[in-house]
Amino acid sequence: MQQDQTIKQVTIVGTGVIGNGWIARFLAQGFEVIATDPAEGAEARMRKAVDNAWPALERLGLADGASIDRLTFEPDLKKAVASADLIQECAPEREELKRRLLSDISHAAKPDAIIASSTSGYKPSLLQETCEHPERVIVAHPFNPVYLLPLVEIVGGKATSADVVKRAKQCYESAGMKALVISHEIDGHIADRLMEAIWREALHLVNDGVATTEEVDASIVYGAGMRWALMGPFLTLHLAGGEQGMRHMLEQFGPALKYPWTKLEAPELTDELTDRVVNGCEHQGKGHSIAELDKRRDDFLIELIELQKKYWPLANLNGEL
Amino acid sequence: MQQDQTIKQVTIVGTGVIGNGWIARFLAQGFEVIATDPAEGAEARMRKAVDNAWPALERLGLADGASIDRLTFEPDLKKAVASADLIQECAPEREELKRRLLSDISHAAKPDAIIASSTSGYKPSLLQETCEHPERVIVAHPFNPVYLLPLVEIVGGKATSADVVKRAKQCYESAGMKALVISHEIDGHIADRLMEAIWREALHLVNDGVATTEEVDASIVYGAGMRWALMGPFLTLHLAGGEQGMRHMLEQFGPALKYPWTKLEAPELTDELTDRVVNGCEHQGKGHSIAELDKRRDDFLIELIELQKKYWPLANLNGEL
Secondary structure, eight states, X not given: OOOOSSOOEEXXXXXXXXXXXHHHHHHHTTOEEEEEOOSTTHHHHHHHHHHHHHHHHHHHOOOTTOOGGGEEEOOOHHXXXXXXXXXXXXXXXXXXXHHXXXXXXXXXXXXXXXXXXXXXXXXXXXXXXXXXSGGGEEEEEXXXXXXXXXXXXXXXXXXXXXXXXXXXXXXXXXXXXXXXXXXXXXTXXXXXXXXXXXXXXXXXXXXXXXXXXXXXXXXXXXXIHHHHTTSOHHHHHHHHTGGGHHHHHHHHHGGGGGSOOSOOSOOOOOHHHHHHHHHHHHHHHTTOOHHHHHHHHXXXXXXXXXXXXXHOSSSOSTTOO | OOOOSSOOEEEEXXXXXXXXXXXXXHHHTTOEEEEEOOSTTHHHHHHHHHHXXXXXXXXXXXXXXXXXXXXXEOOOHHHHHTTOXXXXXXXXXXXHHHHHHHHHHHHHSOTTOEEEEOOSXXXXXXXHTTOSSGGGEEEEEXXXXXXXXXXXXXXXXXXXXXXXXXXXXXXXXXXXXXXXXXXXXXXXXXXXXXXXHHHHHHHHHHHTTSOOHHHHHHHIIIIIHHHHTTSOHHHHHHHHTGGGHHHHXXXXXXXXXXXXOSOOXXXXXXXXXXXXXXXXXXXXXXXXXXXXHHHHHHHHHHHHHHHHHHHXXXXXXXXXX
């Protein structure tokens, strides 16, 4: 993929798991990257995370000129964003924090720099309200691990210009991503609404004592999960319907939509439920560190990506994805 | 996997997509299979479906003695089930039909034959009520394509004996499956509750005009779907939490459970919504026949299965899966 010519320098604000994933992705795609985070020790943790991701990115193939040496850490927010063409905000998921930070960024950035929030839930219209030049503020929501998973949801707010959405799409595509432009602002965008639905139901199953976290996970991985790595819920059902496809499935399973086959509100996240979920996950890890599990997942994903390329395009978006 | 010694002959009742999937799987694992279905032309359609699945199963590796020649079609239900060790019911998902059929099967079968319903939703206690020897009636719910996807949910009803559940688990494992025994009967078992949650939300997104079926599918495939082929929703979030794992995620995303990030009831399945969903899927197929799409999916899944083996066991069920 050719690098977008208008975006050369990217600043990542906030160096948690998502921020560090963006840093590694943009570096591997040949961008100049500045990272900023006010937390003590942030630079060292960030550099370690990028170092950990790098071998996976090397295996997938680096862009011309890509180098870890093109990464700078700048603790001062204003300095960090001053010359950036794209600023990717990756602060914790708290509304007031994100609004204040995006406003600060917008006052320190170049007027035509694109400012993107990685928020998984908030609408861009809400986030851009107090920004200078709100027309260049968008949501660009990635998925962990950001340096490997291709999806990014791009959403403009009421004040966002169409041109900025178009430029942003090109930029993320030049960073090797599948950019899904969402024209309707809703809480949770698209993917997280789907994930939130499954997540709430999974919490109910654990809360009600029907299944452990491990059993819930197994019920996904060995069944629907294997299909969802190639086809989403719609095309999957289309194929399950035999020659008549989805129409047959809707006739057969439509009535089930009336049944109480899901719990419809999330359970109270009690201390007991919290412990059960946390302990379940730790048990599943079987004593492996998160880093070891990350490594194993990454190795798997690299091969899965190759596999998907081999079998695509199948459900591509009008040839664009 | 060694074949279970007590189950040699399997009868599949109903030769739709699921029934034919079971037939192909059991044949490939070296079982003797009888198929039965009252519909006109059922045998020819069934044999075609098994022929289509066979090359994929050959690539995965057939069991000793496995052969399509060990398949018999017997249109008479009573004759078809009379000598079977396991009878797998795969009728359409209608409560009264399944109850009547399972009762008929139970009166014609050997007293110790295991009778399993493939139902995706009904509880075994409901299904076994009118059966002879209800202690050997279970739910064994598979996933399409049944001849490739390993998951089977095994659920006993109030009258089911623990020994039957144990024998059934061994049998499905000897047929190359990952058998998840569910101790609590609930509508939709485990996996379909999770799929139903995502399905209802996906229908809302399409119904509200927020996204096309293609966009919904892309939002899964390029993000969460790639993770779910290796790890379920719990372990995925555990890794997304960084070093602190799931506990950090619950602190960070717990409050979002209070937000209206999913619609909580299914939309009316109007003619308009039906058309939109069907047309969306057909568009995604890009003119390929269902058979062509099946083939492509199968080729992908075979390689994915090899990939999963390479990276397992990670989230295995106490070493059992």
